Amino acid sequence: MQSELQNLDGQRLHEAIVERFHALIKQGSLEHGSKLPAERVLAEQLKVGRGSVREAIRTLELQGLAVSKHGSGTFINTQSLDAVTTLMTSSFGTSEAQLHDIFEVRHLLEPQLAALAAKRATLEDVARLSAILVEQQRQIMEGETGVDADTEFHFALATATHNTALVKVVSAVEDVLRQSRDQSLQQPGRPQRSLDSHRQILEMIQAGDHLGARSAMEHHLTAVEPSAVYPAGATPNSDNLITTS
Amino acid sequence: MQSELQNLDGQRLHEAIVERFHALIKQGSLEHGSKLPAERVLAEQLKVGRGSVREAIRTLELQGLAVSKHGSGTFINTQSLDAVTTLMTSSFGTSEAQLHDIFEVRHLLEPQLAALAAKRATLEDVARLSAILVEQQRQIMEGETGVDADTEFHFALATATHNTALVKVVSAVEDVLRQSRDQSLQQPGRPQRSLDSHRQILEMIQAGDHLGARSAMEHHLTAVEPSAVYPAGATPNSDNLITTS
DNA sequence: AACCAATAATTGGTCAGACCACTTTGCGAC
DNA sequence: GTCGCAAAGTGGTCTGACCAATTATTGGTT
Incomplete structure (x- = not known):
């Protein structure tokens, strides 16, 4: 189950881990309430140090996407306002909307x-x-x-x-x-x-x-609004759209 | 300059560190552009492990209050978009209103x-x-x-x-x-x-x-809508915020 | 068999030391 | 004075260890 993490240019490792979790959540592999593997296990699976996993989880926690409970585990949360807006922002980025x-x-x-x-x-x-x-x-x-x-x-x-x-x-x-x-x-x-x-x-x-x-x-x-809707190059003939008045 | 961190009930250590930085920023000791001591130095000053310092800094970074640059250091940022709201909401209880x-x-x-x-x-x-x-x-x-x-x-x-x-x-x-x-x-x-x-x-x-x-x-x-959710000081009666038409 | 208490295993929280990669600094050669 | 390169400083990561809270297991008592 080990999977490599693509190390993009200039990206920190724990950020790459966060992105992986974002993808898993958006794709539905991790739903609300899902329990994450233990930090040690995750570290081994992703072939990274436990510290990096922890920093990634800390990020997810601040984004409202996860909750860690001492002794029991870390759980996915997709119902908080933070969680939904976080996922919203990252999916807006993919120009789905x-x-x-x-x-x-x-x-x-x-x-x-x-x-x-x-x-x-x-x-x-x-x-x-x-x-x-x-x-x-x-x-x-x-x-x-x-x-x-x-x-x-x-x-x-x-x-x-x-x-x-x-x-x-x-x-x-x-x-x-x-x-x-x-x-x-x-x-x-x-x-x-x-x-x-x-x-x-x-x-x-x-x-x-x-x-x-x-x-x-x-x-x-x-x-x-109007002019911004049209991407560069597709601008309509004249500036009558840019009615400042 | 060593100072103890008061360990409140059920609070994680890195969260206590974050709160300390929030206080320092709000009180003005840390202003925009200030360079933080190195992680190792901070760890020694606060008498905590470097990992805890890093998780705290990661939090500050996600709150827009700090920026870490590999090789040069970590710098306070109070002018980012996130920073203002973070400081604003950190004084209130989160889930009150x-x-x-x-x-x-x-x-x-x-x-x-x-x-x-x-x-x-x-x-x-x-x-x-x-x-x-x-x-x-x-x-x-x-x-x-x-x-x-x-x-x-x-x-x-x-x-x-x-x-x-x-x-x-x-x-x-x-x-x-x-x-x-x-x-x-x-x-x-x-x-x-x-x-x-x-x-x-x-x-x-x-x-x-x-x-x-x-x-x-x-x-x-x-x-x-629940009727009695108006916080103290707000005027529930007259000003209907959502005027039709 | 059912129940409960002591114990073990699991898991997040923290610490310590080490090494790598990037930046800045400063020294020495020119 | 300027340039180039080595050294120091600093964040990024890994390993291994121990502590603390929770959960699962075990074993004995009823």
């Missing part, structure tokens, strides 16, 4: 998220969001796309709702959108417009105007 | 999901939903709670949107809610009312009335 679908989810979530944030954001939250926009401005002025600050803004918005479950779900979605966002921001003028939208959203949040925050976010997403 | 948070996410998602389903459901989708309701009726008449059919209805509803990403997100939420749903359905009369709500939603979907489907779902969720 269309980018368009993910944008739609985002379009369902984020406007309401902005509304919630407008109701609950503390001064601290606003300060954090504000700092991110300053950073985004700086990046843009230096000719960068500001994609990092852009992503971080959406993420910080989620934390401003003070709903940890919402943060996890949104960050799973945003994670996937990061690459396409980078692509989208390559278009001239786009970074600045994105920043302007963000400022508008933040203003509404500061004012506690949840309806305004929601529609500002809807506006922002609608402006960003 | 957790359930409330998840319900809130659901409340954000499902009404819109119902609206989407109303727009896109095929005859096949409607047939599937209808069959599930028949099964739910059967289970209830036999005295069961019908929790399985109940969960399946929400899942099938997600499928009817024909958005695979949305299905994953929703099933993530529903998976976690399954246990609490079973509990909720124990109350007399609850299963039948749930079934009635489902029928109403399905009617709206069959009619293609997306606004009606959305409000029917909102009605359903509000009826099912």
Whole structure:
């Protein structure tokens, strides 16, 4: 039953082990409640040291995918929120889900998220969001796309709702959108417009105007969405899709 | 600089180490970019084995609070996306408002999901939903709670949107809610009312009335949601976060 | 046969020492 | 001063061992 682990470039060993378990779980070989072989046995099967196995299990545990109980064993758990979002993120990566679908989810979530944030954001939250926009401005002025600050803004918005479950779900979605966002921001003028939208959203949040925050976010997403759906090279003829208005 | 680690009840050693680092970061002793002592040095200072230090560092790394670089060292990172939420949630008890948070996410998602389903459901989708309701009726008449059919209805509803990403997100939420749903359905009369709500939603979907489907779902969720989950300080009364239209 | 307590086996948690691979540092030759 | 290479520093991994909690087994008593 011994199986080799393909040692990819620059990847740590325990990370490769984690990926193997992810695959086993997604493929159904390991379901909820399954008991893992003992650490010593796993180490022998995978031909690695026990320490590496333990670090891998520690990772799975933090991802909510496993629970270790002293004396009894380690068990797979696929029903925790962490577990599901972890598996979701890694399967999004394999592009099983269309980018368009993910944008739609985002379009369902984020406007309401902005509304919630407008109701609950503390001064601290606003300060954090504000700092991110300053950073985004700086990046843009230096000719960068500001994609990092852009992503971080959406993420910080989620934390401003003070709903940890919402943060996890949104960050799973945003994670996937990061690459396409980078692509989208390559278009001239786009970074600045994105920043302007963000400022508008933040203003509404500061004012506690949840309806305004929601529609500002809807506006922002609608402006960003269409062009990003089309991968580079498949861009439709003109820029009428990029209606910033 | 050696310092003892207080070994709390039932806590693993590497978890205690992680908490110590959390404290150091929150108190400001470790700021962004700080380089940690070498693993061997840390082990000696804390009077623990190097393996425990490594498992602690692995945890910090997964929480986005640290980055290890082979050959150079381990560095604190408080600016990553994960880092902020980790520090935010580490002060709270984890599962206190957790359930409330998840319900809130659901409340954000499902009404819109119902609206989407109303727009896109095929005859096949409607047939599937209808069959599930028949099964739910059967289970209830036999005295069961019908929790399985109940969960399946929400899942099938997600499928009817024909958005695979949305299905994953929703099933993530529903998976976690399954246990609490079973509990909720124990109350007399609850299963039948749930079934009635489902029928109403399905009617709206069959009619293609997306606004009606959305409000029917909102009605359903509000009826099912446990009422007394509002944390202290929050205002349960007036501000309905999920305003229709 | 059934039950219960003592014991053994299993398993995760921790520690120690060693070696390898990558990075940085610093010294010496030029 | 600069370049090149060796040495030191550091994370990554392996081996073997012991401790602690749990579970399975055993053996005797009723």
